[in-house]
Amino acid sequence: MIIKFITNSADKTQLLANKLASALEKGDVLTLDGDLGAGKTTFVQGLGRGLGIKGNINSPTFNILKCYFNGKLPLYHIDAYRLEDHVNTDIGLEEVIEGDGIAVIEWPKFIQEMIFEPLEVSIKIVSEKEREISFQSDYIKYQRVFDRLKEIKDEL
Ligand SMILES: Nc1ncnc2c1ncn2[C@@H]1O[C@H](COP(=O)(O)OP(=O)(O)OP(=O)(O)O)[C@@H](O)[C@H]1O
Numbered sequence: 001m002i003i004k005f006i007t008n009s010a011d012k013t014q015l016l017a018n019k020l021a022s023a024l025e026k027g028d029v030l031t032l033d034g035d036l037g038a039g040k041t042t043f044v045q046g047l048g049r050g051l052g053i054k055g056n057i058n059s060p061t062f063n064i065l066k067c068y069f070n071g072k073l074p075l076y077h078i079d080a081y082r083l084e085d086h087v088n089t090d091i092g093l094e095e096v097i098e099g100d101g102i103a104v105i106e107w108p109k110f111i112q113e114m115i116f117e118p119l120e121v122s123i124k125i126v127s128e129k130e131r132e133i134s135f136q137s138d139y140i141k142y143q144r145v146f147d148r149l150k151e152i153k154d155e156l
């Protein structure tokens with residue numbers, strides 16, 4: 001399954017993610033690929049809003065894992081960038097991936113061995129304000145997410 005969007009502002013990317021949140025369930029794992037500044041964290045901010053999380057969601061680059069518990073479901077925001085050299089991967093990531101909430105993972109390639117059935121989100125920079133956001137998964141459990149994405153196509 002694959003579906004693609006083009007957004008023309010950070011707000012639109014957040015709105016897309018915000019709307020998507022209603023289709024997410026406990027244990028879902030979203031991987032986020034894209035160059036520096038593509039909009040991965042921006043996407044997670046929209047997702048957080050959609051889950052009803054209050055307060056600021058920022059890049060966890062210096063934390064690796066940030067947890068938000070004040071929304072509809074726990075949100076675990078992982079940025080694996082600093083795990084490139086495989087130092088200190090023993091920080092409980094296994095517990096939050098396919099855990100009691102939603103895990104979103106920036107730079108998943110650095111913790112590939114911990115990720116089993118992801119919904120892959122890839123963000124490409126088209127121009128200063130445009131991003132191509134594609135959603136892809138081989139796992140039937142994400143059919144509900146693709147159904148929702150088809151609705152969002154008509155709403156955006
Ligand atoms: N259509 C768009 N969607 C998302 N972000 C956009 C868009 N147009 C412009 N931007 C800008 O691009 C930047 C994206 O930054 P963001 O921190 O989300 O990227 P990132 O992929 O998380 O980067 P990093 O790899 O450094 O963590 C923001 O400044 C945002 O305002």
Ligand SMILES: [Mg+2]
Nearest residue numbers: 040041059106
């Ligand atoms: Mg980021």
